[in-house]
Amino acid sequence: MLRNASPSSLGTLSWHWARLTAVAAVTATLAACGGVQIKPEAALPKPLVVAMPAHIGLVVPAETRHYIHTETRWGVDWTVQLGEGHRNLMLEVLKDEFSEVREYKDIEAARAAPDLKAIFEPTIENYSFVTARETGGRYYAVTIRYRINLYSPAGEKVDSFTLTGYGNALAKGMTSGKPLQQASVAAMRDAAAKFLVQFPEQSIGERLARNEAVTLETRSASSDAGGIETVPIEEAPTTVDASPTIGPNAAPSGITPVPPAPPPAANAPKAS
Numbered sequence: 423m424l425r426n427a428s429p430s431s432l433g434t435l436s437w438h439w440a441r442l443t444a445v446a447a448v449t450a451t452l453a454a455c456g457g458v459q460i461k462p463e464a465a466l467p468k469p470l471v472v473a474m475p476a477h478i479g480l481v482v483p484a485e486t487r488h489y490i491h492t493e494t495r496w497g498v499d500w501t502v503q504l505g506e507g508h509r510n511l512m513l514e515v516l517k518d519e520f521s522e523v524r525e526y527k528d529i530e531a532a533r534a535a536p537d538l539k540a541i542f543e544p545t546i547e548n549y550s551f552v553t554a555r556e557t558g559g560r561y562y563a564v565t566i567r568y569r570i571n572l573y574s575p576a577g578e579k580v581d582s583f584t585l586t587g588y589g590n591a592l593a594k595g596m597t598s599g600k601p602l603q604q605a606s607v608a609a610m611r612d613a614a615a616k617f618l619v620q621f622p623e624q625s626i627g628e629r630l631a632r633n634e635a636v637t638l639e640t641r642s643a644s645s646d647a648g649g650i651e652t653v654p655i656e657e658a659p660t661t662v663d664a665s666p667t668i669g670p671n672a673a674p675s676g677i678t679p680v681p682p683a684p685p686p687a688a689n690a691p692k693a694s
Contacts (some may be wrong), residue, residue, distance in 0.1 A: 587613030
């Protein structure tokens with residue numbers, strides 16, 4: 423049965439209609455422009471950690487160096503170039519964690535190097551995001567899942583760690599590329615912070631802190647190997663107001679998105 427709407431209910435309906443209209447306008451603008459392309463780079467503040475004395479090797483595989491996530495939603499092409507930013511991020515993180523880091527093109531090259539105590543091989547397993555359209559015009563959120571393979575100096579795979587970074591950014595006005603970029607950077611920094619804090623607590627981290635090389639025996643002696651805490655760190659989201667970033671489309675990456683990051687907590691304290 424139809425009822426007369428009160429002034430307060432009319433105001434609520436008008437607010438929801440305005441929000442839906444704004445979201446539809448953003449989508450139409452992006453479709454007309456041809457898509458959104460971003461290339462996140464996460465600069466980290468200097469962490470308050472004591473570097474371990476071990477010398478370690480870093481191998482960033484080709485699929486990680488050139489990782490591109492692409493998908494099409496509502497006729498809009500989204501392209502996220504993650505490779506270069508993540509190579510730079512992992513190099514920066516390991517240099518903060520260890521006294522010396524040397525980069526190699528592959529495991530074979532690293533195993534031939536002298537004086538290494540371990541070899542790290544980071545990969546991106548999944549990237550997923552939600553947009554303002556899916557959150558009623560409120561925010562963008564990103565989830566990135568990583569796997570870090572750990573090898574002995576002889577090139578033997580000793581262990582594999584997983585961790586997940588979460589990030590979000592509030593949308594304001596005609597937004598697209600910049601809030602997604604902000605959310606992606608926040609997810610990268612979240613994962614980096616978890617690694618810096620939690621890896622030294624792992625059995626292998628304690629071994630490297632004693633400047634001892636990792637071995638296959640290290641794996642059998644470890645009871646906590648396999649994961650680094652993936653509970654999201656809630657932060658007050660960043661508000662972004664910007665025009666879309668436009669770029670050419672890239673070939674599909676073939677990565678299936680994981681569930682999106684949790685919504686931002688408006689009053690949550692920033693993680694230190």
